[in-house]
Amino acid sequence: MSHSELRLDAAAMHAAEPHPTQEAAPENGLRQAARRFARHRLAVLGLAVTVALALTAILAPWLMPHSPYAVTAQFSAPPSASHWLGTDQVGRDVLSRLIIAARVSLIVGFATVAIYVAFGTLVGLVSAYFGGWIDAAIMRLTDMFLAFPFMMVILVIVSAVGASLPTIIAVIALFSWPSVALLVRSNVLSLKAQDFVTAGRALGYGTPRLLFRHILPNTAGPIIVNATFGIASAILSEAGLSFLGMGVQPPTASWGNMLSEAQSLTVLTEQPWLWVPAGSMLLVTVLAINFVGDGLRDALDPKA
């Protein structure tokens, strides 16, 4: 076999100069995700409820019929024309407190998640990218945090530091980051072995650029889904702490500390206006956010 024959072979498969095929402009990732999300009725409903709640929290001063702190002479009065949801045990308007409490819940939900998702993501990225002893050390620390009986530790910290909104946000965040760190780590471990990362290194990209610009956006979907469920669970944690008196302190209203009034049997059985509204709001909020999370999981999952 000679060289010239091979040249012929190669020339035979050598079509005319480039004729690249062009496809129609595609839908971009965001629009596609929005379309998938819209297919979920419950998710859309959940999103609507969440937006309504957020608006309520923001516009609270204009929506409240009374001051949430003003004490009237009527204690534990049943619903009436002036107090649609009655008054609480010290004579404050329940509806007004319910509205202003949306602020506490949403602030706790979003602030906690913002803090711990940022921290957990960073920890997971660093752990997975550098590997070796750094990874081992970080993972053992994560295991330690996961092994803590966290409600007890939170109770201890809150009683030591004193209950306040920032404290609650800080302690819930302190015990929530490990799940994000584990999620990000496992995603980054598989992403960093992909060709586009090697290709980026071959183009001279440094580690921070590869981590934050190339690897991180590829794991954004799961992080967003995790964060959404995290908001719901942080709201529940705050309610639990406030119910136990370790959370938001009266007179500031929170659905959790409003619920704590139902600790007496007479309230529970005879004055449902003191606890049913707060309990319902918690239920509706958490359900709505979880529906959004479910919708996002399907919308952002590339394999779906």
Next chain:
Amino acid sequence: MKHVLEIEELTVTFRTENGDVRPVDDISFAVRPGETVCIVGESGSGKSVTSLAILNLLGKGGEIGPGRIRLAGEQLTEKSGAELRKARGKDAAMIFQEPMTTLNPVLTIGDQLREAIRLHAGLRGKAANAYAAELLREAGIARAEQVLKQYPHSLSGGMRQRVVIAMAIAGKPKLLIADEPTTALDVTVQAQILALLKRLRTDHDTAILLITHDLGVVAEMADRVLVMYAGQIVEETDVFTLFDRPLHPYTRGLMKAVPAISDGPDYRLEAIPGSVPDIGRLPQGCRFHPRCPAAADRCRGEMPTLTPAAPAHLVRCWLAGQSPAS
């Protein structure tokens, strides 16, 4: 500058639980400006590891050394991480086998091109965008402005490989390392991509180091050819000599395993018996002797060295001098 790339006595070692293995064992070669050098060999011959080692992209576990790599006149093996990073994309750029996975799926083509341009050409904003479109057109993409806004998943394999090539030439590298750039593509697209690489070489005097197992690609592209087997170079010569007078029995085996257009319908291709040895358990003596039709006693006991059999024709075979090519 006489050579764009000079590799001297390069060895790559991977530490495994079963001891050290050397997928690249003492290889030396050089690439001149504007020259296309092909490395051919079967899977496992060490050709891809060689290409990754040049820019130190082996990752954890792969150690380079002893040996020296000089790129654009600078000693890469003595550089720090940051200095080495500067050389990547600027002095030498790489094109990989799988265009489906070498682009970041969540960034648009424009984002990815502009990033490479910002780093290597120092352009930003509108200038970067214009240069990105220019690079795409140079890579043979007609509606460049539109493609810039698209995501990789909406492009065909051939288009993606063009984008990868456009990114690689953003820094006007002196050397393009292409590791099986056409293996994952359709035959017609293969021919287009090879034509594109050829044009880049003539237009910019870019040297190309092409890793392939396809002798058709070698014939089409190469000025000079290195044949690798089990981590070693077994034959090195210019492309015409290689196809006309291959000296190493392995090279001859490779030639016989390729169909020619003149072969009749009943022609049976010859295969080289056996397979590439496990680099953890290499045979004594010549690494090819268990598969070699001409193996003699000397081949079983003593490793041949890479010696000139003719001017500019190196071969690693004890018998090369004695038995002229058939």
